Amino acid sequence: MDVSFAGKRALVTGAGKGIGRDTALALAHCGAKVTAVTRTQADLDSLLQECASITPVCVDLADWGATEAALQDVGPIDLLVNNAACASLQSFLEVTPDQFDQSFNVNVKAVLHVSQIVARGMKARGSGGSIVNVSSQASQCALRDHAVYSFHDRARCSLCSCPGSGATKGALDILTKVMALELGPHQICVNSVNPTVVMTDMGRLGWSDPEKAKTVLCRIPLGRFAEVEDVVNAILFLLSDKSNMINGVTLPVDGGFLAC
Numbered sequence: 001m002d003v004s005f006a007g008k009r010a011l012v013t014g015a016g017k018g019i020g021r022d023t024a025l026a027l028a029h030c031g032a033k034v035t036a037v038t039r040t041q042a043d044l045d046s047l048l049q050e051c052a053s054i055t056p057v058c059v060d061l062a063d064w065g066a067t068e069a070a071l072q073d074v075g076p077i078d079l080l081v082n083n084a085a086c087a088s089l090q091s092f093l094e095v096t097p098d099q100f101d102q103s104f105n106v107n108v109k110a111v112l113h114v115s116q117i118v119a120r121g122m123k124a125r126g127s128g129g130s131i132v133n134v135s136s137q138a139s140q141c142a143l144r145d146h147a148v149y150s151f152h153d154r155a156r157c158s159l160c161s162c163p164g165s166g167a168t169k170g171a172l173d174i175l176t177k178v179m180a181l182e183l184g185p186h187q188i189c190v191n192s193v194n195p196t197v198v199m200t201d202m203g204r205l206g207w208s209d210p211e212k213a214k215t216v217l218c219r220i221p222l223g224r225f226a227e228v229e230d231v232v233n234a235i236l237f238l239l240s241d242k243s244n245m246i247n248g249v250t251l252p253v254d255g256g257f258l259a260c
Contacts, residue, residue, distance in 0.1 A: 003240040006031035010239070011077045013061060013114060014084030016043025018200045019134060022232050023081055025051055030236070035074050037061070037114075038084070061110035062086070062102070071117050076125060079239045080118045082111040083134040085168070107168035108175060115190075119183055128187030130239045133176050134231075135192040137254040139169035169194075173250050180248030189247045191238045196254035197225040222255035 010027045014020035015036035021043070024036045028051050035055045036047055044056040059070035061084050086106040115131055122129040173192055180190040197207060197216055207213045207225065217223060234253050237243055252258050 003236055003242065004031050005079065005239070008032045008078040009035070009076055010079035010081070011035045011037065011071075011074060011114075011118060012081040012083060013037045013110075014134075015047065016040050019195075019198065019228055019231050019235075020081070020083035021047060022228050023083065023235050024054060026232050026236060027079070027239075028054055032079065035077070037070075061114065062105045064109075064113060067110065067113055068117070071114065076121055077118045078122070078127070078129050080115065080129070080131045081134065081235060081239070082114060082131070084110065085134075103168050104171070108171045111172060112175065115179060119179075119186075119188060122188050123183075123186045126186075129189075130243075131179065131183075131188065131190045132235050132238045133172055133190070133192040134235070135172050135176070135194045135250060136169045137194050137196045137252055137257050139173045139194060139250070176250065177248045184247050189238070189243070191243075191246060191248065192250045193231060193234045193238065194250050194252045194254065194258075195226050195231045196220060196252075196257050198231055199225050199227050216257075219260050220255040220257050221259065224255060226253055226255065 005027055008031070010024075010032040012020055012024040012027065012034060015024040016038035020036075020038070024034050024047065028034045033053070033055070034051075035057055036044060037057045037059060038044055039058065039060040041058045044058055048054060048056060055074070057070050057074065059066050061067050084106060086102055111133055118131070119129070173194075176190055176192040183190055197203060199207075203225070207216075213225075217225070231253050234251055238246065238251065
């Protein structure tokens with residue numbers, strides 16, 4: 001996408017693999033000064049080998065105190081991408097309290113926390129900003145065994161039919177709208193992207209079986225899954241000046257899945 005983020009500072013969570021990693025790299029290539037957050041140091045090390053200008057932050061976002069400490073010195077942030085999430089897959093009757101809490105702590109609570117930290121700085125500076133939350137088509141479409149399901153990195157998903165789903169992503173969508181409502185007067189736009197199955201490296205492996213793939217592809221009018229670039233381009237658009245009047249939307253990147 002032909003956009004420039006020169007002079008902007010961006011923070012991307014879940015930046016170790018998949019959508020988060022490619023978003024961090026794309027922002028850096030478009031001129032932004034990028035801070036990449038993930039809980040796996042090895043992923044940060046490999047990311048820095050690919051783009052040395054990125055600032056790494058290794059922290060488990062489920063730990064409220066550790067996150068506060070890790071992000072207190074990142075400086076002013078103009079653009080935030082909340083991509084990190086955690087994994088769990090159970091049927092409704094088998095969901096346990098620990099599984100429920102783990103999913104919500106990362107997929108909703110951590111988004112709230114990181115966004116609070118960043119948005120407070122945006123508000124204090126009075127210069128506005130943009131926040132994009134990575135949600136899922138399944139926040140708006142019920143799937144069996146996905147009551148609280150979501151996952152840390154979309155590249156790891158080989159079992160489900162979407163990049164995260166269930167109650168956590170439904171909660172994330174409404175959180176996005178509330179953030180947009182309250183932060184809008186400070187010229188801070190907040191939106192989400194809601195992808196279908198995304199063809200990361202592991203996504204290709206997980207959906208290489210034509211019989212399995214057609215169960216979802218038959219519901220996508222375009223007849224194909226999303227590429228990582230499709231999602232990254234949507235994120236970049238929502239972060240850019242080209243979307244200045246877009247606020248509080250949940251943008252499907254699903255080839256028409258939700259239209260059926």
